[in-house]
Amino acid sequence: MADGTVKRQIAAKVRQAFAPLRLEVVDDSERHRGHSGYREGGESHFRLTVVSDVFSGKRRVERHRLVNSVLAEELAGPVHALNITALAPEEDSA
Template sequence: MGAVKTRIESKLAAAFAPDQLEVEDQTNQHHGHAGWRESGETHFRVSIRSAQFAGRTRVERQRAIYAVLAEELAGPVHALAISARAPGETETSNSPGNVS
């Protein structure tokens, strides 16, 4: 596991106490795209479920995650795909606060 991925997981776990968290390095799927680097760890997908997202809109959830990961987004991370849910929501639900 890479250092950037580990930092992302640690920061999200500390900030949101999620009951589900997956961080996937998708850099290899973006070879040749903007922001891609040979060293890797530039493109990530985050799937997170936390009670702290209940009652928050999709944009509020994304902004909260961006704030926690500001250092990574200003440096090594070029792209971040986010699925942020509250307990009881699924990635395929049409909840107005769901990011899928």
């Protein structure tokens, strides 16, 4: 799956669910070579940064639950690990 299919799916679902002001999806799989869940070709470990109004007033655990529910299919299948940074616009320093 080195063609970025999973990465594109993640980005599309997050865009649809959260209308982010900023979105970054990084395939971190190569950093996990030799670790549990690593697959040759990547697309097993991701780092996600999403900034959205949806997260305003919500605690970190609530934000992560929202993201995890949107990406449940990916987390049950090809994605072994997902590092989530979910921010409200006022928290974004980028």
